[in-house]
Amino acid sequence: MRNGFGFKDFVMIVLLFAVAIGMWLSMVQRDRQWELLQRVDGRLMDLEKRLLQVRSTAAMAPISNSPATQLANSNGDAWARPGVKVNHWPAPSPATDPTEVPGFAAGGEFVELFEAQPAKVVPYIASDVYATRVLDRVCESLGTFDPKTLKMVGQLSDGWQIDPDGLWIRVHINPAAHFSDGQPVTSEDVRWTYMDFINNPLIEAERTRSTQDNLKEVKVIDDLTVEFRFQDALFTNILIALGDPILPKHYYSKFEPSQINQATGLMTGSGPFRMAKLPKGPDDLSNQWTPGEDVVLVRNEQYWSAPAPLAGLRFRTIKDDLGRLVAYRNGEGSMMLPTSPQFNKVTKEEPDFEKSSYALRWVNMRCGYSFIAWQCGPRAGKRMTPFADARVRRAMTLLLDREKMIRDIWDGIGIVSKGPMNPESPGSDPAVSPLPYDLEQAKALLAQAGWKDRDGDGILENDKGDKFTFEYTYATGGEISERIARFVKDSCVKAGIVMTTRPVDWSRYQELLKLRDFDAITMGWSATSPESDPRQIWHSESTKEGGDNFTQWINKDCDALIEKGRRTMVEADRMMVWRAFEACVAADQPYTFLRVAPWLRFVKRDFGNVNPYRTGLEPQEFFRVSPTPAMN
Secondary structure, eight states: OOOOOOHHHHHHHHHHHHHHHHHHHHHHHHHHHHHHHHHHHHHHHHHHHHHHHHHHHHHHOOOTTTTOEEETTSSSOTTSOTTSEEEEOOOOOOSSOGGGSTTOOOOOEEEEEESSOOSOOOTTTOOSHHHHHHHHHHOOBSEEEOTTTOOEEESSEEEEEEOTTSSEEEEEEOTTOBOTTSOBOOHHHHHIIIIIIITOTTSSOHHHHTTOTTEEEEEEEETTEEEEEESSOOTTHHHHHHHSBOOOHHHHTTSOHHHHHHOSSOOOOSSSEEESSOOSSGGGTTSSOOTTSOEEEEEOTTOSSSOOSSSEEEEEEOOSHHHHHHHHHTTSOSEEOOOHHHHHHHHHHOTTHHHHEEEEEEOOTTOOEEEEEEOOSBGGGSOBOGGGSHHHHHHHHHTSOHHHHHHHTSTTOSEEOOSSSOTTSTTSOTTOOOOOOOHHHHHHHHHHTTOBOSSSSSSOBOTTOOBOEEEEEEETTOHHHHHHHHHHHHHHHHHTOEEEEEEEOGGGHHHHHHHTOOSEEEEEEOOSSSSOOTHHHHSGGGGGGGOSOTTOOOOHHHHHHHHHHHTOOSHHHHHHHHHHHHHHHHHHOSEEEEEEOOEEEEEETTEEOOOOBTTBOOGGGOEEOOOOOOOO
């Protein structure tokens, strides 16, 4: 046979061989490039880590004798009043240094899933817990609570003095402190925040304004020194002076009060994060966060102290309880607040869950209480509700089996709340117990108040023949809220009371509270400090101007106890006053106090340095864990 292999075939084989060699060399080169890129990426990550370590170490470098006390002017404190003790503080630093935790890496975004949609995130205008979570990352106050000790320490301030007689506090601002736009924090910013923003009657900051009735003056001493002067010596003076976020005057003064009131995302400060969208001025108001969008924060690259490892924080709202858990499992969130049944079910039935997530349960200073508030005054300034009578309010509490509510609705997590004081606080009297479940006593109190079944139809009427009906308002979207509403409605039926429900979106709650437009409404309060001033919620003065006494409850005996407690500077004596106040509230029942509960959180193990502190969680310390290198 004739051989078909010719010269052309030989050339084709040579060409194919050459192409194969070229492809092989290209693959080798790409592998080398990939290895080089990996080395470069690793070096960049190591460089960023070292930079963060250097800046963090610098921020944590102690001031001489810090946090020590010394007499002013004995060591160059020219800003201070002579002869009065000075407290010195270093720049704020992480309670747990993230750069020292294994797996540390810089960058990445942390996504927190909100249970409800905030209506706005504007300092002092927005007041719900969701806006506060954002505010805590963006703005700073002169002082803050140490996450581990709960003692007040410096934040924007590097030193302060407190008048031995309690009538003034002088504060020095850390010279390094500046806002996210690079402008320095000055004493004029402090004065303006308190006197021209919070205390401007045209700005809807009633909630905070109601707590500052004792503040007489904020005086600028020099560019970095400011003095708070008070009318009376109150234990709350230090909280007022050191605890409120400081706003940049040069930014907010661009806007009219009406623009600030109507804004939804006008938030800026000196904190470790800043809003991704922020108007530059009045002509740029369309460039702000609006409800329905994720709230997006980015790392403040100009932060003046220890930088946040994370590149950003995102707050995403998923109102449905089940939908929120599904989204968390699908990787759409890094942290969520599970319902009590969800927490128990997941931790008990899914042994592998905690391999990928932290399941956190702990008590901290922010643990509050849930309640049903009864409208004690005229609803929306018009008609009175049945709850104007204290006997009726006590009856409403007595007809609710709150132990059963905790077992059936919250899966046994929590204890029955008895009043406005945390049961672990020395201000809570252990001799005062929650009202029991007692349907017969409830019916007897209702009869004393004039509510009887006068026509035999099973529904209570007053002496005018008006039936006992009321509207119960609660936030939509949560299974727990729905179950509470059903439980209360069924309990009312047993007493001959007709309850209708009004589910509304959480974003409308603030408006309803301000207008006092409800018969009964369910909510929760959480604390922002180890000891709170009860005046904000309970004093009759707080019924005015949309203050937080939205039940319009007035009790002069309780008012007197509040004023006495505020003026009692010895802590042990003050706790005795708060015990008497707790008993006063318990007798009148403006709220039915439902439950005190620990914090519950699910957090992805993709993030490190997640520590359950006594202040809660500190996301500015979190970092995204560096992936473990693959084994060859």
